[in-house]
Amino acid sequence: xxxINLQIDGKEVVATExxxxxxxxxxxxxxxxxxxxxxxxxxxxxxxxxxxxxxxRGWPKLVAGCIYPVEKGLVVRTRNEKIDKIxxxxxxxxxxxAPDSEELKALAQEYGADRDRFEKHPSFCIHxxxxxxYCAEIKKKNAVGFVDRGSNREISFIPEIAxxxxxxxxxxxxxxPTSALQAAYVLAGALMTPPEEAHSGGCGCSCSCGSAPExxxx
Amino acid sequence: MTRLSSPEKLECARKDIVSRIDPTKPCISVCAGAGCxxxxxxxxxxxxxxxxxxxxxxxxxNTKGTGCPGFCERGPIVMIYPEGICYLxxxxxxxxxxxxxxxxxxxxxxxxxxxxPATGTRALRESDIPFYKNQQRNILSENLRLDxxxxxxxxxxxxxxxxxxxxxxxxxxxxxxEIKKSNLRGRGGGGFPAWRKWEESRNAPDPIxxxxxxxxxxxxxAFMDRALIEGNPHSILEGLIIGAYAVGAHEGFIxxxxxxxxxxxxxNLAIRQASERGFVGKDILGSGFDFTVKVHMGAGAFVCGExxxxxxxxxxxAGEPRPKYIHTAVKGVWDHxxxxxxxxxxxNVTQIITKGAxxxxxxxxxxxxxxxxxxxxxxxxxxxxxEVPMGVxxxxxxxxxxxxxxxxxxxxxxxxxxxxxxxxxxAMLDLPVDxxxxxxxxxxMGSGGMIVMDEDTxxxxxxxxxxxxxxxxxxxxxxxxxxxxRQMLAVLTRITVGKGKEGDIELLEELAESTxxxxxxxxxxxxxxxxxxxxxxxxxxxAHIREKKCPALSCKEMIAFHIDxxxxxxxxxxxRQCPAEAIQGGKKLIHxxxxxxxxxCGTCLDVCPSRFGAVRKISGExxxxxxxxxxxxxx
Numbered sequence: 001x002x003x004i005n006l007q008i009d010g011k012e013v014v015a016t017e018x019x020x021x022x023x024x025x026x027x028x029x030x031x032x033x034x035x036x037x038x039x040x041x042x043x044x045x046x047x048x049x050x051x052x053x054x055x056x057r058g059w060p061k062l063v064a065g066c067i068y069p070v071e072k073g074l075v076v077r078t079r080n081e082k083i084d085k086i087x088x089x090x091x092x093x094x095x096x097x098a099p100d101s102e103e104l105k106a107l108a109q110e111y112g113a114d115r116d117r118f119e120k121h122p123s124f125c126i127h128x129x130x131x132x133x134y135c136a137e138i139k140k141k142n143a144v145g146f147v148d149r150g151s152n153r154e155i156s157f158i159p160e161i162a163x164x165x166x167x168x169x170x171x172x173x174x175x176x177p178t179s180a181l182q183a184a185y186v187l188a189g190a191l192m193t194p195p196e197e198a199h200s201g202g203c204g205c206s207c208s209c210g211s212a213p214e215x216x217x218x
Numbered sequence: 219m220t221r222l223s224s225p226e227k228l229e230c231a232r233k234d235i236v237s238r239i240d241p242t243k244p245c246i247s248v249c250a251g252a253g254c255x256x257x258x259x260x261x262x263x264x265x266x267x268x269x270x271x272x273x274x275x276x277x278x279x280n281t282k283g284t285g286c287p288g289f290c291e292r293g294p295i296v297m298i299y300p301e302g303i304c305y306l307x308x309x310x311x312x313x314x315x316x317x318x319x320x321x322x323x324x325x326x327x328x329x330x331x332x333x334x335p336a337t338g339t340r341a342l343r344e345s346d347i348p349f350y351k352n353q354q355r356n357i358l359s360e361n362l363r364l365d366x367x368x369x370x371x372x373x374x375x376x377x378x379x380x381x382x383x384x385x386x387x388x389x390x391x392x393x394x395x396e397i398k399k400s401n402l403r404g405r406g407g408g409g410f411p412a413w414r415k416w417e418e419s420r421n422a423p424d425p426i427x428x429x430x431x432x433x434x435x436x437x438x439x440a441f442m443d444r445a446l447i448e449g450n451p452h453s454i455l456e457g458l459i460i461g462a463y464a465v466g467a468h469e470g471f472i473x474x475x476x477x478x479x480x481x482x483x484x485x486n487l488a489i490r491q492a493s494e495r496g497f498v499g500k501d502i503l504g505s506g507f508d509f510t511v512k513v514h515m516g517a518g519a520f521v522c523g524e525x526x527x528x529x530x531x532x533x534x535x536a537g538e539p540r541p542k543y544i545h546t547a548v549k550g551v552w553d554h555x556x557x558x559x560x561x562x563x564x565x566n567v568t569q570i571i572t573k574g575a576x577x578x579x580x581x582x583x584x585x586x587x588x589x590x591x592x593x594x595x596x597x598x599x600x601x602x603x604x605e606v607p608m609g610v611x612x613x614x615x616x617x618x619x620x621x622x623x624x625x626x627x628x629x630x631x632x633x634x635x636x637x638x639x640x641x642x643x644x645a646m647l648d649l650p651v652d653x654x655x656x657x658x659x660x661x662x663m664g665s666g667g668m669i670v671m672d673e674d675t676x677x678x679x680x681x682x683x684x685x686x687x688x689x690x691x692x693x694x695x696x697x698x699x700x701x702x703x704r705q706m707l708a709v710l711t712r713i714t715v716g717k718g719k720e721g722d723i724e725l726l727e728e729l730a731e732s733t734x735x736x737x738x739x740x741x742x743x744x745x746x747x748x749x750x751x752x753x754x755x756x757x758x759x760x761a762h763i764r765e766k767k768c769p770a771l772s773c774k775e776m777i778a779f780h781i782d783x784x785x786x787x788x789x790x791x792x793x794r795q796c797p798a799e800a801i802q803g804g805k806k807l808i809h810x811x812x813x814x815x816x817x818x819c820g821t822c823l824d825v826c827p828s829r830f831g832a833v834r835k836i837s838g839e840x841x842x843x844x845x846x847x848x849x850x851x852x853x
Contacts, residue, residue: 045541045696046695051735067541069543089732090697090735093705096701127695127697127700151700
């Protein structure tokens with residue numbers, strides 16, 4: 001692996017080929033906020049909170065630090081007025097969905113984001129896709145996915161798969177930065193017919209009353 | 219059909235086809251593009267066939283359906299050769315007259331000719347019509363010369379000679395050099411130099427490479443690519459094979475949205491014909507070069523026109539963009555180098571090889587060479603497809619080609635570049651249209667959509683319309699696009715319903731700035747309609763917010779209709795036709811509108827006789843109180 005010299009926030013950084021700006025920054029103790037990034041998962045670049053500025057042929061360009069590969073002589077700025085303002089607006093947009101998320105609240109404090117700036121759409125989901133990608137990439141089950149597109153996009157469990165796979169897993173739960181998962185899971189649980197074994201341990205009837213998933217989740 | 223195994227055999231076949239064509243034999247060409255078909259072209263063609271049979275002329279006269287020549291406003295268009303007479307808006311009932319008069323007696327049917335609305339003079343030939351006279355139709359005019367389903371027609375006009383030239387007289391480097399010299403820039407949106415993509419792919423070490431046609435055109439009101447791929451599919455295919463040879467690809471894809479069924483049908487037919495004749499498949503024309511191509515039907519999602527999203531869709535996954543920090547030209551479909559160009563770009567490739575880069579650069583400006591096809595729609599006299607050299611001014615396109623604004627209305631703005639383009643005001647109409655000038659003006663070339671707006675258009679509402687379109691068409695993967703568009707739409711909607719507040723313009727600007735962090739060009743350019751309208755029509759935003767007034771009298775929630783008691787003659791027209799029964803009045807009784815019941819449909823204004831002109835649309839001012847009961851009687 002060849003060594004690559006670049007500059008992050010004025011610091012000379014030595015990185016190796018294949019590293020992202022996020023990796024390189026971390027190696028010298030510069031922290032870049034992330035929400036949709038996970039070391040075990042393929043890079044995604046969805047939340048854009050890791051947006052940084054790079055200089056390409058003298059021109060500043062906004063890129064996602066979690067995906068952008070390091071290049072020789074690259075000049076990176078992880079904080080400036082413009083980046084901070086963008087992160088602030090992105091946080092305000094996400095807080096409209098998940099105003100009580102601890103992760104978002106902490107970042108909001110750092111960037112001066114107002115959680116009440118935009119009208120609330122309490123879906124609890126910021127579409128980071130961690131649950132979707134974890135289930136697809138690590139568990140290879142695809143029990144949870146995105147449905148619809150644009151601003152109608154949301155996550156949903158696929159009842160047929162979830163009924164079989166999710167009872168003993170739930171590894172996606174702790175990944176969720178806003179607790180959307182539980183809400184969606186309970187909702188999906190209410191809609192699906194519990195598998196045979198759940199009948200005995202559940203409320204004892206076949207009413208799909210939702211008590212089975214809650215017990216399992218506990 | 220036999221495969222042609224050498225360039226000589228191709229020329230032989232071509233000579234044979236041409237020898238069977240009698241240039242003096244009458245031919246009736248009817249536009250069979252989607253637009254003319256919708257206005258009845260198929261019935262017109264059928265009527266001609268029946269009528270010719272009736273007169274026993276079937277063998278003496280040819281009839282054919284051709285591709286779209288562009289003047290969709292006046293379709294179905296019929297051309298009579300060899301004279302080149304052009305009839306517009308032809309109906310099946312006109313057919314007997316055309317056959318008996320024009321075909322048999324060589325006389326012209328005057329009423330079907332183009333009539334200049336200003337002078338009243340009629341134009342006999344297509345080239346005499348101002349709409350066509352002021353264009354430079356290098357690509358589009360080919361459509362007229364061929365039946366889009368006939369390979370022989372394409373061969374007759376020199377089809378596949380560019381491919382033969384490339385395979386036997388040029389190295390891939392020569393082809394690359396010619397395209398580079400032509401400075402051809404991608405006609406799909408960004409205007410990225412085509413050769414640079416090609417070169418990147420060619421130089422990529424991966425031996426498996428792809429070439430792709432992007433026919434996912436999704437801009438509201440745009441149909442350039444549709445007309446080309448429907449009208450002259452072989453020229454696109456030929457360009458693609460040439461590109462494949464240049465970059466070293468042996469497989470290609472044509473991504474067509476399935477909402478274009480005729481385009482899908484014609485390109486599939488063209489591929490079948492081309493493989494029967496040996497232009498596609500193994501050992502093309504005996505050159506040793508192999509190339510196969512498949513058609514992929516897209517589901518018609520706007521975002522799938524974005525190159526990385528299109529490629530993800532080709533792979534069979536949801537069409538979502540991915541970061542292009544490594545260009546798709548190096549790592550595209552299934553991570554192999556992939557050259558993607560849109561339909562018009564590929565059509566240009568064929569022409570550049572046939573006629574040379576010098577011919578190509580003789581049109582256009584230094585930075586933007588060649589011609590560009592625009593789809594001219596909206597409040598314009600001549601709607602249709604327009605091909606002009608780059609660098610022509612917007613004013614020339616709108617007035618000379620487009621024939622100006624109908625109904626004596628005043629021009630307000632032209633929106634270029636599709637939903638993520640911008641609105642250009644009257645003061646900038648002398649802007650030469652090329653990639654860089656449009657970008658500087660806060661808009662863009664895009665694929666070439668051009669929507670003309672008159673004084674009745676509210677610019678805030680237009681911005682809202684485009685943002686609303688993008689709200690549904692965004693894939694929703696990244697926050698700035700998904701959420702930024704949602705919030706911009708909320709602010710714009712608020713302003714257009716009269717609930718705008720101080721600071722809303724600044725909020726829109728702030729949201730627009732953060733949208734710059736989006737993953738793909740859809741999100742990054744989404745604020746363009748908002749920013750350009752704020753830039754050029756800020757006063758309209760301010761009037762909506764501060765005076766609660768829509769200056770264009772267009773936003774429904776901010777207007778009211780009022781009957782002027784001095785002018786009302788109690789004729790009852792509006793009273794009878796108001797669908798909401800909001801008008802009160804009677805014989806010799808001045809009419810009044812009940813504002814509570816009024817749905818602001820505008821029927822009263824439309825039906826009030828112009829000699830009275832009693833109904834008025836108002837905005838930003840209180841509606842005058844109704845005339846008291848005792849003063850409503852007309853003496």
